[in-house]
Amino acid sequence: MPDDRVASPGHAMAMLEDILARRHSCRAFRPESMDEAVIRRILTAAQRTPSWCNAQPWRVITTSGAATEALRVGLMEHVRSGERRPDIAFPEAYRGEYQDRRRECGFQLHDAVGVARGDRGASARQAAENFRLFGAPHAALVTTEAALGTYGAVDCGAYITAFMLTAQALGVACVAQAALAAYSPFLRTHFGIPESRKVVCGIAFRFEDASHPANAFRTSRAPTEEVVEWRS
Secondary structure (H helix, E strand, O other): OOOOOOOOHHHHHHHHHHHHHHOOEOOOEOOOOOOHHHHHHHHHHHOOOOOHHHOOOOEEEEEOHHHHHHHHHHHHHHHOOOOOOOOOOOOOOOOHHHHHHHHHHHHHHHHHHOOOOOOHHHHHHHHHOOOOHHHOOEEEEEEEEHHHHHHHHHHHHHHHHHHHHHHHHOOOEEEEEHHHHOOHHHHHHHHOOOOOEEEEEEEEEEOEOOOOHHHOOOOOOOOHHHHOOOOO
C-alpha cells in the first residue's frame, strides 16, 4: 500500500520549486530569538547533505543570545582596523556576465536602501551591515578540514545550500556571508578554531524584517539555456 506520509513526486517537486523561488538573501532581521528545537531541526536536515566519499567535512558553530552579540560587537570592532585575510582566497576578478550579475545585485541593494551611485560613505555603511549580521539574533559559522582542499569547501557549499533551503521551508530567513570569512584569523581566535580548519563562510538567520527596504528586491537568474549545453 502507498505510504500517505510520502508526498507524490509531483507534489514534492512543487514544494521544492516553491522553496527555491521564495528563498532570498535576507539583509534585515527581526531581533527576537528562535526556539533551539527549530535550529536543531535545520541542522539535522542539513546533515543529510551529500559529500565526496561521505567525508562530511563541515563543522558548524551556531550562536544565540549573548554569543551572537559578542560576535557582532567583536567583528564590528575588528574590521575597523583588522586586516582582511580569508582562509580561502576570494575571486581574482569578476568579468563578463559574472561582473554584470554582481553589479546588478549591488545596484539593486543600493537603490533599495537609498545609497546614491558614487556615495562611498553610504556604500561603506551598508557593507558594514554584514558585520552587524544584519541584526540577526543567530549566526552559523561553517568551517572545513584544510587537508580536504577544494572539494572539502565544495562539500561545505552544498551543506550551506541545504541549511538555507531547510530554513526557508521552516519560514526562517538566511543570508550566507562570505564577508565574515574575510576576517578568518579573528574568527579563529574568537571561537578557538584550530589551524587545521578553514573558515568557509557565515550564515545569519532568523525571521525576516519584511518592512525593511533591503528585503524589497529580488535578484534575477540566468535562463537555463545560458548556462546549460545540451549534447545528444
